[in-house]
Amino acid sequence: MKHYKFGEARGRYIGPAGDIQVYSEGLVRGESGFRKERHDHEHDGQLWFDYGPSTGGMLESVGISFLTPGELISETLVDPSFKKRTLVVKGKSVEDALLTVERINGFHAASHSIAYCSAVEDALGINTDAGTRSSRIVMLEMERVRSHLEVIKRLCEPAGFGVPHSQIGYIRERMSRLISSVSGHRYFFSANSIGSAAIDSKNLLGETEAIGAEFARVYDGLLQSKIFLNRLQNNGRNEDGQHLIGPAARACNRRIDARLDSPSMDYSGAEFEVPVAEEGDSFARFAVRSGEIMQSLSIIRNIAEGPEEEGREHDTGGSGEGAARVESPQGDLFYYVNVRDGILEDIRMLSPSMVNISSFEASMKGNIFTDFHFNWESYGIWISEAGVEFA
Amino acid sequence: MSSFWFFEGLRKGRKTEKFPRAPPESPPLRPSRMKGEGFHECPTDAIAEGEWVQEKCIFCRRCEEQFKPTGEQDIFDVKRTEKILMRSIHLYRLDSGSCGACNTEFSAIFDPQYDAHRLRIFETNTPRHADAIVIMGIATDGMKEALDRAYEAMPEPKLVIALGACAVSGGVLGDAPLDRDMYDVEIAGCPPSPYTILEAIDRARGDSHD
Numbered sequence: 001m002k003h004y005k006f007g008e009a010r011g012r013y014i015g016p017a018g019d020i021q022v023y024s025e026g027l028v029r030g031e032s033g034f035r036k037e038r039h040d041h042e043h044d045g046q047l048w049f050d051y052g053p054s055t056g057g058m059l060e061s062v063g064i065s066f067l068t069p070g071e072l073i074s075e076t077l078v079d080p081s082f083k084k085r086t087l088v089v090k091g092k093s094v095e096d097a098l099l100t101v102e103r104i105n106g107f108h109a110a111s112h113s114i115a116y117c118s119a120v121e122d123a124l125g126i127n128t129d130a131g132t133r134s135s136r137i138v139m140l141e142m143e144r145v146r147s148h149l150e151v152i153k154r155l156c157e158p159a160g161f162g163v164p165h166s167q168i169g170y171i172r173e174r175m176s177r178l179i180s181s182v183s184g185h186r187y188f189f190s191a192n193s194i195g196s197a198a199i200d201s202k203n204l205l206g207e208t209e210a211i212g213a214e215f216a217r218v219y220d221g222l223l224q225s226k227i228f229l230n231r232l233q234n235n236g237r238n239e240d241g242q243h244l245i246g247p248a249a250r251a252c253n254r255r256i257d258a259r260l261d262s263p264s265m266d267y268s269g270a271e272f273e274v275p276v277a278e279e280g281d282s283f284a285r286f287a288v289r290s291g292e293i294m295q296s297l298s299i300i301r302n303i304a305e306g307p308e309e310e311g312r313e314h315d316t317g318g319s320g321e322g323a324a325r326v327e328s329p330q331g332d333l334f335y336y337v338n339v340r341d342g343i344l345e346d347i348r349m350l351s352p353s354m355v356n357i358s359s360f361e362a363s364m365k366g367n368i369f370t371d372f373h374f375n376w377e378s379y380g381i382w383i384s385e386a387g388v389e390f391a
Numbered sequence: 392m393s394s395f396w397f398f399e400g401l402r403k404g405r406k407t408e409k410f411p412r413a414p415p416e417s418p419p420l421r422p423s424r425m426k427g428e429g430f431h432e433c434p435t436d437a438i439a440e441g442e443w444v445q446e447k448c449i450f451c452r453r454c455e456e457q458f459k460p461t462g463e464q465d466i467f468d469v470k471r472t473e474k475i476l477m478r479s480i481h482l483y484r485l486d487s488g489s490c491g492a493c494n495t496e497f498s499a500i501f502d503p504q505y506d507a508h509r510l511r512i513f514e515t516n517t518p519r520h521a522d523a524i525v526i527m528g529i530a531t532d533g534m535k536e537a538l539d540r541a542y543e544a545m546p547e548p549k550l551v552i553a554l555g556a557c558a559v560s561g562g563v564l565g566d567a568p569l570d571r572d573m574y575d576v577e578i579a580g581c582p583p584s585p586y587t588i589l590e591a592i593d594r595a596r597g598d599s600h601d
Contacts, residue, residue: 053533053534053537054485054486054534054537054538054541055516056483056514056515056516056517057516059486059491059494059495059498060486060489060491060494061485061486061487061488061534061537081533082531082533082534082537083486083487083488083489083528083531083533083534084488084531084532084533085488085528085529085531085564085565086565087564087565096434099434099449099451099563100563100564103490103492103562103563103564103581104490105490105491106489106490106491106492106493106495106582107490107491107492107494107495108491109490109492150495161396162396163396163397163399163400164396164399166400166502166503167399167400167403167503169499169501169502169503170403170406170502170503170504172499172502173499173502173503173504173505173585176499177417177419180419180420180421184420184421184452185419185421185450186419186421186496186582186584187492187582189421189449189450189451189581190450190451190452217399218399221395221396221399224395225395225396382491383491384489384490384491
């Protein structure tokens with residue numbers, strides 16, 4: 001492994017990837033006590049109210065349990081295991097395993113495939129060319145824009161804000177069509193391979209300008225809509241964000257971002273700012289994501305006309321251990337792989353959704369049920385990447 | 392401020408396409424109907440005896456020397472229709488074990504470019520109000536009971552729609568959540584595009600688009 005070593009708890013703590021504790025500059029083997037258990041409250045006048053796993057208003061299947069005396073929520077537990085998928089990747093070739101890995105979270109397929117490919121390339125000693133590296137940054141930033149648009153669209157829905165909900169849906173679909181024309185697939189499936197990635201940047205500049213202008217107008221309108229703001233402000237406040245990663249951490253004034261401290265991707269030529277906010281509530285998460293949309297569009301414009309991918313063939317039949325970390329739309333996404341003769345022997349994954357669930361649960365204390373959807377959507381948690389295990 | 396969003400809505404004008412009464416304005420190449428001939432070792436056995444099998448294809452591009460995507464979006468199979476649902480159809484989505492891509496493509500049919508509401512297609516939050524259940528993702532142990540109970544809770548007549556390669560055939564990830572005999576509509580694609588989803592649902596109630 002070029003960038004990580006086992007036994008070194010150095011840098012900021014990110015979270016667990018199975019039995020590997022991931023730090024920004026090192027890895028430590030060992031389990032963490034991560035999940036809370038539901039406990040009995042029959043005798044203090046409170047009850048557990050179960051919501052899900054399949055219910056209207058939620059994009060994915062997930063079980064949520066609220067402990068409540070009737071109005072205020074005293075405790076919340078999220079159970080991502082209802083749709084837990086056991087994905088068979090061990091024993092497959094590293095290329096065949098990629099087809100499964102990019103479907104762990106299809107909405108963030110570029111992040112998962114790039115993190116996985118980078119880990120495999122680290123294991124096999126494959127050096128990517130400049131065109132591949134810049135193409136992957138464009139993919140990651142396009143995915144970030146669409147993902148944040150989806151979160152903001154879904155924040156408008158429970159507020160009953162039909163016009164901005166539709167307008168952001170329109171922009172999001174425009175972004176999906178741009179992704180399709182750039183990468184050949186609306187979700188970047190099979191746009192990455194071990195050692196290479198290529199994009200067609202023909203319509204990129206004009207479309208990103210137009211998408212940015214359209215979003216800025218909707219965002220300005222939302223900032224003037226007091227009913228919308230009232231639903232977000234002071235909702236789901238996190239005091240210090242110490243256990244958070246990604247935009248949710250940056251909304252607590254923590255300027256942490258894998259684009260700044262991960263050696264796996266080189267953003268040095270991208271020229272961008274990392275928006276932060278201080279309040280740590282749903283509004284702060286909304287504001288940070290909105291700022292990141294504009295920054296990501298700027299990154300795309302800065303590097304879209306970079307060098308082209310050289311189309312080199314790479315030998316994927318080698319052996320070794322590798323690790324990589326990228327900033328997915330929801331935060332640090334980490335992969336560890338162990339490859340023998342081109343066959344995937346072992347794999348670990350740390351998803352930002354799994355890391356952030358505990359902080360979401362804590363932030364629900366003192367809320368009422370009608371606050372739930374705003375708070376949940378503002379975290380942008382994807383159950384598909386939280387409820388998954390490898391075989 | 393009270394009239395701001397009203398005028399913002401008017402300012403944007405009409406953004407909805409005429410599809411499915413007219414050809415799609417921006418059909419994706421993947422997924423779309425693949426045409427070609429030949430043999431290729433396919434990771435999901437989507438090429439059998441030299442023919443392309445739409446419900447198994449995940450559009451991984453490995454066979455594209457022999458099979459080319461055409462952009463044609465009609466990659467679905469309607470096995471049974473319910474004409475009574477022509478006036479309106481309410482859909483209940485059930486995520487059995489999806490990667491999330493089918494979920495967001497299904498949501499996209501209500502975005503302005505497609506606007507499923509104009510075709511009297513709606514989403515409902517409870518299976519008790521549903522005319523059709525839209526199943527996405529592979530079979531998972533934890534969602535089996537929820538799927539069975541949602542199906543039982545739906546009033547007659549009801550349609551069962553499998554959305555995406557995982558739900559229809561298991562795709563590359565696992566097994567389909569139901570036996571294929573249970574499905575009235577099978578929508579191929581990984582994930583299917585909003586065009587494909589919209590037309591398949593419209594056809595499921597017997598609309599011939601004439």
